[in-house]
Amino acid sequence: MKTTFREAMRAAMRDAMQRDERVFLMGEDVGRYGGGFAVSLGLLEEFGPQRVRDTPLSEAGFVGAGIGAALGGMRPIVEVMTVNFSLLALDQIVNNAATLLHMSGGQFNVPLVVRMTTGGGRQLAAQHSHSLEGWLAHIPGLRILAPATLEDARGMLWTALEDPDPVLIFEHGSLYNVAGELADDAGPVDIDRAAVRRAGADVSIITYGGTLPMVLAAADSLSAEGIDAEVIDLRTLRPLDDDAILATVAKTHRAVVVDEGWRSGSLSAEVSARITESAFYELDAPVARVCSEEVPVPYAKHLEEAALPSVARVISAARATVGQVEAVAGHA
Amino acid sequence: MTPPMTAEERAALITARPDQARELLRQMLRVRRLEERCVELYSASKIRGFLHVYIGEEAVAAGVMSALRPDDAVVATYREHGHALLRGVPATAIMAEMFGHAEGCCRGRGGSMHLFDADTRFYGGNAIVAGGLPLAVGLALADRMQGRDRVTACFFGEGAMAEGEFHESLNLAALWDLPVLFCCENNLYAMGTALERSESQTDLALKAASYEVASWAVDGMDVLAVEESARRAVEAVRSGGGPHFLEFRTYRFRAHSMFDPERYREKAEVEHWMERDPIASLRGELEASGLLDADGWASITRDVDAEVDAAVEFAESGTLEPLADLARHVHSERSTA
Numbered sequence: 001m002k003t004t005f006r007e008a009m010r011a012a013m014r015d016a017m018q019r020d021e022r023v024f025l026m027g028e029d030v031g032r033y034g035g036g037f038a039v040s041l042g043l044l045e046e047f048g049p050q051r052v053r054d055t056p057l058s059e060a061g062f063v064g065a066g067i068g069a070a071l072g073g074m075r076p077i078v079e080v081m082t083v084n085f086s087l088l089a090l091d092q093i094v095n096n097a098a099t100l101l102h103m104s105g106g107q108f109n110v111p112l113v114v115r116m117t118t119g120g121g122r123q124l125a126a127q128h129s130h131s132l133e134g135w136l137a138h139i140p141g142l143r144i145l146a147p148a149t150l151e152d153a154r155g156m157l158w159t160a161l162e163d164p165d166p167v168l169i170f171e172h173g174s175l176y177n178v179a180g181e182l183a184d185d186a187g188p189v190d191i192d193r194a195a196v197r198r199a200g201a202d203v204s205i206i207t208y209g210g211t212l213p214m215v216l217a218a219a220d221s222l223s224a225e226g227i228d229a230e231v232i233d234l235r236t237l238r239p240l241d242d243d244a245i246l247a248t249v250a251k252t253h254r255a256v257v258v259d260e261g262w263r264s265g266s267l268s269a270e271v272s273a274r275i276t277e278s279a280f281y282e283l284d285a286p287v288a289r290v291c292s293e294e295v296p297v298p299y300a301k302h303l304e305e306a307a308l309p310s311v312a313r314v315i316s317a318a319r320a321t322v323g324q325v326e327a328v329a330g331h332a
Numbered sequence: 333m334t335p336p337m338t339a340e341e342r343a344a345l346i347t348a349r350p351d352q353a354r355e356l357l358r359q360m361l362r363v364r365r366l367e368e369r370c371v372e373l374y375s376a377s378k379i380r381g382f383l384h385v386y387i388g389e390e391a392v393a394a395g396v397m398s399a400l401r402p403d404d405a406v407v408a409t410y411r412e413h414g415h416a417l418l419r420g421v422p423a424t425a426i427m428a429e430m431f432g433h434a435e436g437c438c439r440g441r442g443g444s445m446h447l448f449d450a451d452t453r454f455y456g457g458n459a460i461v462a463g464g465l466p467l468a469v470g471l472a473l474a475d476r477m478q479g480r481d482r483v484t485a486c487f488f489g490e491g492a493m494a495e496g497e498f499h500e501s502l503n504l505a506a507l508w509d510l511p512v513l514f515c516c517e518n519n520l521y522a523m524g525t526a527l528e529r530s531e532s533q534t535d536l537a538l539k540a541a542s543y544e545v546a547s548w549a550v551d552g553m554d555v556l557a558v559e560e561s562a563r564r565a566v567e568a569v570r571s572g573g574g575p576h577f578l579e580f581r582t583y584r585f586r587a588h589s590m591f592d593p594e595r596y597r598e599k600a601e602v603e604h605w606m607e608r609d610p611i612a613s614l615r616g617e618l619e620a621s622g623l624l625d626a627d628g629w630a631s632i633t634r635d636v637d638a639e640v641d642a643a644v645e646f647a648e649s650g651t652l653e654p655l656a657d658l659a660r661h662v663h664s665e666r667s668t669a
């Protein structure tokens with residue numbers, strides 16, 4: 001069946017609400033307006049205002065209420081319009097959702113799913129272009145997902161709802177209109193393992209979410225010049241799938257990590273550190289990274305493009321990683 | 333709500349100060365025409381990102397700005413082109429900013445939602461709902477601590493009143509007796525969420541008053557009423573009367589942003605409010621009182637159109653910030669050494 005990332009997310013929510021009475025959706029403008037990004041369009045008409053609840057502008061309040069409802073036996077899907085506004089709810093996410101199970105000695109688990117849009121690339125300037133999933137992946141107690149394909153858009157939500165603990169789903173704004181084929185019987189998928197999106201032998205390009213299409217495009221170009229890239233989609237940013245990361249490095253011996261977050265203290269830093277900790281002797285070249293420039297994302301198109309990762313930057317990082325090795329080998 | 337003026341009172345007010353009424357009309361028209369052009373330029377892809385226009389609500393910014401002194405401060409939202417313009421930010425710099433050009437008031441880094449200007453003490457656009465309120469409290473705190481008699485005017489939508497930052501800000505301002513004028517632009521909707529579906533207490537002035545902040549509701553479609561209430565409130569704030577809150581009852585005629593299919597309101601409701609267009613209303617009153625003739629109106633529109641044309645021309649001929657400067661202004665330049 002032909003579908004889009006947006007429709008696949010919507011199908012996942014519809015499916016979840018049909019499967020389980022306890023599942024409900026709440027957030028700003030999810031109902032009447034049809035969702036800030038039209039993901040929930042039509043669900044109010046289908047499930048009514050009890051289960052598709054418009055909230056006032058009160059991110060701390062309704063995310064916290066989601067935590068409370070989860071404690072009380074419901075299975076809330078809380079939509080925070082974008083990660084930028086989730087900053088107003090960080091206290092609830094970090095101090096309550098992530099800690100209650102541990103602080104209560106295992107008594108109170110929080111089966112909550114929070115969905116939010118992330119990322120830049122639409123000339124919305126600094127306050128609306130954050131990629132903060134790497135930040136939240138720092139927090140023990142949370143599971144962080146980043147669907148990048150139609151299968152994952154369709155399948156991650158249900159598995160997340162079955163998780164007894166809080167799960168945050170980051171949907172990159174550039175993915176919603178991605179269209180393609182999805183199997184008619186597409187359903188829940190695992191939320192534990194990374195996926196090999198393109199097998200290759202020369203260099204591993206490791207990424208997730210919004211930058212996956214960019215990396216796949218770069219891999220195509222690289223193959224035309226004889227560089228066979230393997231593309232890894234992390235899918236789950238916390239906990240990271242160490243086995244998949246180490247396996248690909250053991251295969252290609254070179255790694256480029258692509259992450260729209262800023263380089264300093266980023267998810268890419270964590271991936272890179274794990275490679276050097278656990279696969280140092282497999283490496284034929286230093287781990288390379290392609291991240292956003294260390295600047296609040298600017299409005300002007302040419303500045304924004306220069307600030308964010310691009311196909312060209314991924315290609316040159318991969319080339320350098322492979323080239324460097326050849327130079328060293330030639331020298332020896 | 334402040335008692336509405338009778339027709340006689342209005343006529344008397346206009347006749348007593350016709351120049352002021354004509355000036356308010358001109359100011360509202362500057363915003364209207366600038367934004368109408370912005371919408372066209374958005375469709376032509378010259379302006380990108382999010383664009384939220386203020387069309388229908390111009391009386392609020394026009395009335396409040398005319399009550400402020402040049403050394404006062406203004407904090408606004410992402411729907412702030414009109415506030416910036418009427419505060420004195422040049423139309424050229426605003427338009428160039430929306431084009432993403434180096435000649436823009438933020439060198440192309442902010443865009444429509446984040447206009448800033450130090451010369452006019454315009455502390456921004458802010459794309460985070462309610463994000464500006466604590467800033468306004470702090471600006472006022474600085475004035476208070478340094479013994480200055482300046483006022484900080486803070487604009488926000490009624491949607492912002494559900495956020496914690498609204499409550500924390502009102503409480504602080506009242507507790508510390510700070511010179512802030514809180515200007516709530518109640519246009520009845522926060523994106524698609526109607527006031528009665530977001531507030532348990534829809535009498536917003538009453539809600540603000542619970543913080544011991546002097547509060548009034550004002551007809552925000554009537555620029556004279558806005559000007560009058562703002563002038564009184566600013567005087568009271570400046571003379572040590574503590575923070576004040578004005579709820580301006582207004583309406584946006586256009587969609588929330590350029591991406592809004594407006595599924596949440598009836599056309600008839602929009603049309604009803606458009607009958608109260610603040611610009612057409614005042615123009616009609618001035619004409620009826622014989623204080624504005626066809627030549628007078630023509631001269632106002634000519635000047636305003638010339639200003640907007642010049643702004644677009646300036647923006648069109650602007651330049652791009654060099655890529656080498658991408659990371660400038662992340663830290664202050666003196667501290668980079």
Ligand SMILES: Cc1ncc(C[n+]2csc(CCOP(=O)(O)OP(=O)(O)O)c2C)c(N)n1
Nearest residue numbers: 085411459460461489490491492521522523
């Ligand atoms: C904290 C936060 N949450 C959500 C949004 C998305 N958003 C942008 S404008 C808006 C509606 C705000 O309504 P209101 O305060 O009434 O101002 P208006 O747009 O009507 O002028 C929303 C929900 C945001 N920008 N910031």
Ligand SMILES: [Mg+2]
Nearest residue numbers: 489490521522
């Ligand atoms: Mg509003």
